[in-house]
Amino acid sequence: MFFLLNxxxxxxxxxIDYVCLIMPHCIIEYSATITESLPVEQLMHAVYKGANxxxxxxxxxxxxxxxxxxxxxxxxxxxxxVHVNLKILSGRDLSQRKSLSESxxxxxxxxxxxxxxxxxxxxxxxxxxxxxxITATI
Numbered sequence: 649m650f651f652l653l654n655x656x657x658x659x660x661x662x663x664i665d666y667v668c669l670i671m672p673h674c675i676i677e678y679s680a681t682i683t684e685s686l687p688v689e690q691l692m693h694a695v696y697k698g699a700n701x702x703x704x705x706x707x708x709x710x711x712x713x714x715x716x717x718x719x720x721x722x723x724x725x726x727x728x729x730v731h732v733n734l735k736i737l738s739g740r741d742l743s744q745r746k747s748l749s750e751s752x753x754x755x756x757x758x759x760x761x762x763x764x765x766x767x768x769x770x771x772x773x774x775x776x777x778x779x780x781x782i783t784a785t786i
Contacts, residue, residue, distance in 0.1 A: 679728035698752030
């Protein structure tokens with residue numbers, strides 16, 4: 649009985665530790681005009697590659713989505729923008745978060761988008777309040 653209880657406890661702790669590794673959600677907001685010269689898939693791949701190169705996540709756990717904006721205002725210039733919000737579960741230290749944002753930023757910079765403002769931020773999600781449910785059709 650003790651052995652089964654210990655085995656169950658070890659499995660539960662493994663599940664908790666595994667859940668801590670899952671993420672990030674990479675949300676790209678960008679000027680719609682960027683896609684005139686750069687397919688959105690390349691933009692998404694650059695963000696994926698940067699997150700993957702950080703070595704903070706399993707490659708299969710990185711999720712990327714993009715949203716184009718037709719209307720925006722950037723005072724003082726006719727520029728385009730790319731803004732990436734990397735949502736990760738809490739528990740990463742500042743140096744890991746900084747390394748992640750720099751890795752993604754470097755990949756975006758390599759795309760050579762002319763006259764662009766590129767920003768990357770890391771947002772921590774509380775583990776205690778995060779809920780994920782996967783639905784299935786029966």
